[in-house]
Amino acid sequence: MNGLSSLRCAVLGGGGFIGTNLCRALSGCVRSVRGFGRRKAFPEALDHIEWVSGDFLQVEEIAASITGCDVVYHLVTTSTPGSANRDMVADLQANVVSTLRLLDACRAEGVRRVVFVSSGGTVYGMPKELPTPESAATAPITAYGVSKLAIERYLALYEHLYGLEYRVLRVANAYGPFQMAMKDQGVVAAFLRRMQAGLEIELWGDGSVTRDYVFVDDIVEALKLAAVHEGRSRIFNIGSGQGRTLLDVVRSIERVVGGAARIRRHPARPIDVPVSVLDIRLAAAELGWQPTTTFGDGLSRTAAWLNETVEC
Amino acid sequence: MNGLSSLRCAVLGGGGFIGTNLCRALSGCVRSVRGFGRRKAFPEALDHIEWVSGDFLQVEEIAASITGCDVVYHLVTTSTPGSANRDMVADLQANVVSTLRLLDACRAEGVRRVVFVSSGGTVYGMPKELPTPESAATAPITAYGVSKLAIERYLALYEHLYGLEYRVLRVANAYGPFQMAMKDQGVVAAFLRRMQAGLEIELWGDGSVTRDYVFVDDIVEALKLAAVHEGRSRIFNIGSGQGRTLLDVVRSIERVVGGAARIRRHPARPIDVPVSVLDIRLAAAELGWQPTTTFGDGLSRTAAWLNETVEC
Incomplete structure (x- = not known):
């Protein structure tokens, strides 16, 4: 694989949260970048990017x-951890079957490498090791995690059978500019928006649920490195390597927005593992990557972006 | 779970090789047994078994x-290691999607436990440990193995979410009476039939491919135990624990049929891992199971059955 600047890249899901950031970051540092998706969540952010709807x-x-x-x-990704469990067949069809069709298309078109964003927060299930390395057992408690793992395996199979290269980034809980606030994903975006507006936030469980939050610019950097990586490993955890409870997140956001949260509590959900923190040493060793944005800085930058943005 | 004798059992795929043996063995030692499948490979063998086509x-x-x-x-199983790779989408649809529908039906009907026969020869891929324990990394080189693993994970998910119990037996290379000889599965049946008839046999690769052959009566015993097992483990390797090369198999069959094989050689296939031998100590410790049929005895019993049987 040559350097990044020579590559012609497609970003499937380019109109979503990470995709929007990735398209913008690739633009200018690769030979060409083309976004693909049903819609752009923030169209003006991708004005200068080639786009296929x-x-x-x-x-x-x-x-x-x-x-x-x-x-x-x-x-x-066409589902969330919640929606995938409600209709596992639909999740499997939309994500796994469609990915198999994508891989066949990649073979036919002579694509050299597929870089897949998998789910660091769901593929391991209840972790037996913390922080959790890539080599840990994978026992998802959501269909979302099962289908991500199936995709990872098919990628390995296509490399084995057909030489289509691949890299997988198992990304932890991403946050940052261009994140949409949804009911069961994107907790940082949702909390920030509501607390900035002085609204109540909804908390499932007692707030002790612990996650590994990673700023989107750090993820984008890992995605760039994954395109040109030449080492032996194929699967990399991408996170901060540090755990943070939901209540910690609320407290940090309170500092950024300068006011106390009003919290509405709900029962814990069976799709939430109590703790998920990724061991990110393999990415450091092989990709030469590490996160450089502190949680406080990332929150401030996300809040600043929110203040400038008219909600879609 | 009560004792075996109180159980009402359904055997999906009851008309196939292992299924026919299982239906016959369960009959009389469980409360009821019902076979289900598209067809019975050996209808007369299941004459006394309740059957749903x-x-x-x-x-x-x-x-x-x-x-x-x-x-x-x-x-x-609606595919073979060879056919699954030729159409991965069809394999996924027919096996995994249909299993999800089965699991929903099991919930609706109040089934307590699903016992699934998985593939000890394909889920591990190229083994890093020999014999290979259940805890080894799973990296299949066939879509067949990928879909079996996906099914295992959905079973775990249904137990976690809905309390539907499950056990998985990762069965090695099965052989014995009622095995059909197919192009890319059932090598013992195929070789025995052809060598008894004085015909040439076809060998892929140099004959060094090593497998773990387990007699079907031993598998059936493990399937009975899996229905009533109460321990913590869910996934068990079921094999002989011993490796045997293809040439060893041919030599053993020569002794049983009393004549030298005529061998036609073909190039090795990319779907064959060079060696697969299962570590069966977990089944010994938790199920109280171990294989009791030597390879020589198993071959003789298979040959005797073939001699009595008119080919379907």
Whole structure:
């Protein structure tokens, strides 16, 4: 694999949170970048990016998006941990079956490498080791994690059978600019928005649920490195390496917005593992990557972006 | 879980190789047994067994087969290691999606436990440890292995979310009476048939490919124990624990049939790992199971059965 500057890249799911950040960051430092997705969450942020509108469930539309590309970033996810459990068949069809069709399209189009964003927070399930290394047992308690793992395995199979290179980044809880606030994902974005507006926030469980929060610019840096990595490993944890409870997150946001949170409590959800913290030493050793944004800095930058942004 | 004798059992895939043996063995030692499948490979062998004809791809037909059952044995596989790689989407749809529909039907019908026959020869991929324990990394080099692993994970998820109990037996290379000889599975049956008939046998690679061959009566015993097991483990390797090369198998069959094999050689296939031998100590410790049939005895019993049987 040559240097990043020579690569023609496609970003599937380019209109989403990480995708929007990735498209913007790649632009100017790769030979070409093309975004693909059903919609752009923040269209003006991608004004200068080549864009193909399409549905990941339609194989012809996928194929059109990757023509002439060396590297395909696969950031599409059509479900959340909550929705996947409610309809596991739909989750499997939309994510895994569609990815198999994508991989066939990549073979046909001569793509050299697929970089897939997997889920550091769900593939391990209840962790037996903390922080959790890539070599730990994978025992997801959500269909979301099961289908991500199946995709990882099919990627390995396509490399073995057909030489299609791949890298997987198991990303922890991402946060930062361009994150949408959704009911069961994107807790930092949701809390920040509501607390800035003086609204109540909703907390599932007692607030002790512990996650590994990683700023999106750090993730984007890892995604760039994954496109050109030449080492033996294929799967890398990408997180901060540090655990933070939900209550810690609320307290940190209180400092950023300068006011106390009003909290509405709900019962804990069965899809939440109590703790998830990733061991990120492999990415440090092999990708030469490490996160450089503190949680406080990341929150401040996210809050500043929110203040400038009109909600879509 | 009560003793075996109180259980009402369904055997999905009951007309196949292991299924036919299992239905016959359960009959008389459980409260009731019902076979389900598209066809019976050896109809006369199942004459006295309650039978529901149906297609595993049709959810209503699955549901009809498990009504009133405590334990569902899931032995259906609609692909082989070779065919699964040729059409991974079809493999995923037919095996994994249909299993999810089965699991929903099991919840709706109040089934207590699902016992699933997984693939000890493919889920581990290239083994890093020999013999290979259940805790080893799973890195299949066939889509067949990927979909079996996905099913294992969904079983774990259904137990976690809904309390539907499960046990998985990762069965090594099975052989014995009622095995069909197919192009890329059932090598013992295929070789025995052809060598008894004085025909050439076909060998892929140099004959050094090493497998763990386990006699079907031993597998059936493990399946019975899995229905009533109360320990903590969920996944058990079921094999002989010993490796045997393809050439060893040919030599052993020569002794049974009393004549030298005529061998036609083909290039090695990318779907074959060079060696697969299972560590079976967990099944010994937790299920109280171990194989009791030597390879020579198993071959003789298979040959005797073949001599009595008119090929379907």
